[in-house]
Amino acid sequence: MYFLLSQLSMVDIGLVSIILPQALVHTLSQHRAIPFVSCMAQLFSYMVVVNMEGYLLAAMAYDRYLAVCDPLRYAAVVTRSLCLKMAAASLAVVIPHGLLHTIMAAQLRYCGNRLQHFLCHMQSLMSLSCTRPVTKELVVSTEGVLVVGAPFAFILASYTRIGVAVARLRSAQALHKALSTCGSHLTVVTLTYSTVVWLYYHADSSNTPGQKQQVTFLYTSVVPTLNPLIYSLRNKDVAAALRRAKRKALTWGT
Secondary structure (H helix, E strand, O other), X not given: OHHHHHHHHHHHHHHHHHHXXXXXXXXXXXXXXXXXXXXXXXXXXXXXXXXXXXXXXXXXXXXXXXXXXXXXXXHHHOOHHHHHHHHHHHHHHXXXXXXXXHHHHHOOOEOOOOOOOOOOOXXXXXXXXXXXXXXXXXXXXXXXXXXXXXXXXXXXXXXXXXXXXXHOOOOHHHHHHHHHHHHXXXXXXXXXXXXXXXXXXXOHHHOOOOHHHHHHHHHHHHHHHHHHHHHHHOOHHHHHHHHHHHHHHHHHHO
16 A cells, blocks of 8 residues: 555656746746647657556555455565556556657647646647647557556546445444544545546536646646655645654653
8 A cells, every 4th residue: 555655656746846846937938939849749658657657546546456355465466576567567568658749749730839828748649730630639548548547437436446445334333443444544645636527528618717727737746745645644644744743743742
């Protein structure tokens, strides 16, 4: 669990580092230009870390599934080797995915150079294309949906199994323990995918000016900041460490 948490933290740091510096430059200065090569690099990095987060959340859902549904075999199944393999397999999927979409975006013919956004992402780039990018739209609707939707479907399947197992529990203490085991992860999944669904499946015609940029900022900056807080505050080991630190501070104060 802690290995996967460390990987999720690295992804969150990467997401904030990719988005915030350029957004701050655009906000605090009049220099709002970004070179085309830098735009493509930002697009690639953004797609890799965003999709990597989804696959890590799927791996963590499997981790929670085993912890609740098969606790006796948990230590034998969820080894560091398995976690490394899951992280490596995720990278093997998201890097070619990001590279494919970046290459196709670089080959589009653009009629303008004013992005209606503070970051280079696929929707804002495709809106600048002179002609309808049929091939790109086909790739997005097939390969893109499969790559992005696969971890979400896996998370739903894992929590369906967890829900069935929890429904069979007759002990209130066992039920509370199962819910506390999944609480942090379920909170992060809900927070992450609710913003993703709003961004990519919400009708543009119903958006007010700047609304999509605000939600994107929430997703790329606020949510990664909340993730470690959610896991820390609900983690019994972290809570115990905070209590020990508080007792030491009170002892030194007296």
